[in-house]
Amino acid sequence: MNLKIREVPSVNLKTEYEEIKQEIDEAITRVLNNTSFILGKEVKNFEESFKNFCESKFAIGVGSGTDALYLSLLILGTQPGDEIITTPLTFIATAEAITFAGGIPVFVDVDSKTHNLDPNLIEEKITNKTKAILPVHLHGQPVDLDPIIDIAKTHDLQVIEDAAQAHGSYYKKEPIGKNSDLTCFSFYPGKNLGAYGDAGAIITNNEELAQKAFMIRNHGRIDKYLHEIIGYNFRIDSLQAAILSVKLSHLTKWNRKRKKQASIYTSELSDLPLELPFVPEWADPVWHHYTIKLEQRDELHTFLKTRGIGVGIHYPITLSSQPAFAELNYNTQDFPIAENISKRILSLPIHGTLKSSEQEYVIDTIKEYFN
Numbered sequence: 578m579n580l581k582i583r584e585v586p587s588v589n590l591k592t593e594y595e596e597i598k599q600e601i602d603e604a605i606t607r608v609l610n611n612t613s614f615i616l617g618k619e620v621k622n623f624e625e626s627f628k629n630f631c632e633s634k635f636a637i638g639v640g641s642g643t644d645a646l647y648l649s650l651l652i653l654g655t656q657p658g659d660e661i662i663t664t665p666l667t668f669i670a671t672a673e674a675i676t677f678a679g680g681i682p683v684f685v686d687v688d689s690k691t692h693n694l695d696p697n698l699i700e701e702k703i704t705n706k707t708k709a710i711l712p713v714h715l716h717g718q719p720v721d722l723d724p725i726i727d728i729a730k731t732h733d734l735q736v737i738e739d740a741a742q743a744h745g746s747y748y749k750k751e752p753i754g755k756n757s758d759l760t761c762f763s764f765y766p767g768k769n770l771g772a773y774g775d776a777g778a779i780i781t782n783n784e785e786l787a788q789k790a791f792m793i794r795n796h797g798r799i800d801k802y803l804h805e806i807i808g809y810n811f812r813i814d815s816l817q818a819a820i821l822s823v824k825l826s827h828l829t830k831w832n833r834k835r836k837k838q839a840s841i842y843t844s845e846l847s848d849l850p851l852e853l854p855f856v857p858e859w860a861d862p863v864w865h866h867y868t869i870k871l872e873q874r875d876e877l878h879t880f881l882k883t884r885g886i887g888v889g890i891h892y893p894i895t896l897s898s899q900p901a902f903a904e905l906n907y908n909t910q911d912f913p914i915a916e917n918i919s920k921r922i923l924s925l926p927i928h929g930t931l932k933s934s935e936q937e938y939v940i941d942t943i944k945e946y947f948n
């Protein structure tokens with residue numbers, strides 16, 4: 578079997594735009610015509626729809642997912658030296674935000690099947706400096722949050738969820754973000770819900786935290802020229818908000834397509850010598866990534882790339898091994914599972930406008946590799 582090479586990108590923002598071009602163009606033209614570029618109606622409308630989508634009381638639009646994390650840590654009053662427990666297997670922004678806010682990322686190893694923070698390993702890392710736990714819903718797979726919330730209650734800690742990859746994921750039949758203090762989203766273009774530039778949001782059910790977030794994201798304002806507290810500029814663009822409102826109305830459909838693609842990968846690849854994603858019975862993930870694991874990851878990665886397939890690795894280097902954190906002297910041997918996953922993991926193309934012929938090509942090419 579020798580397949581004809583074709584291009585299958587890991588995300589396809591072009592086909593996605595073509596699918597909704599008219600609505601998007603109308604939204605952009607509307608903003609240009611009313612020249613309301615900062616906050617205003619577009620941002621309010623998006624926040625209203627996004628909080629409804631998340632079944633949350635408040636949504637606060639911000640400049641990026643990184644902003645959402647950093648602002649959340651500020652709102653919760655993170656002080657220099659505060660320890661924040663998180664995962665070493667995530668995008669750097671998760672831990673970067675902690676460091677930028679003056680805190681210290683304390684890594685806890687992940688579960689070998691879900692790739693998310695292992696709740697059983699958290700308590701041994703709690704000290705009198707621990708301030709919060711910051712789990713990530715990696716690949717859009719919800720973390721096992723209930724035990725984390727229990728630990729946080731026992732030790733009087735706060736919980737921030739990094740849901741940058743999990744717009745629409747459900748945990749125990751409820752949208753994620755129900756029981757923590759603050760939940761952070763990124764609308765980076767390639768995310769399940771992506772803007773046409775940078776954007777992010779925080780959701781919360783806590784009115785006091787929400788008011789603080791609204792104020793800090795806009796220079797601590799309570800009126801145009803009245804600044805109650807020291808804030809900063811963490812605002813979401815109105816243009817991005819208008820675009821996101823359109824895209825949000827398509828998100829459930831796109832997430833459903835990802836789910837269908839995931840089930841096709843799972844049934845088509847099940848006979849191969851690979852580890853497929855594990856979905857606990859309480860999880861309903863949105864498949865930001867569809868990941869497989871195998872020893873010859875690098876070889877398959879190259880093989881698929883040379884055949885035009887957009888594969889990714891999330892992530893090839895754990896945060897505990899990143900030069901940026903060298904000063905914190907992490908011992909990589911403390912995170913054997915995250916280290917092992919980072920060497921064996923591979924993400925296959927999955928997105929709202931992936932064609933079935935494209936997915937078939939990916940599957941056939943993987944089978945060809947093993948033959």
Ligand SMILES: *Cc1c(COP(=O)(O)O)cnc(C)c1O
Pocket residue numbers: 641642643644667668670671713739741742762763764765775776777
């Ligand atoms: C994308 C991402 C972020 C950062 O979001 P930006 O909008 O790019 O700033 C944070 N955490 C995780 C897990 C992400 O995937």
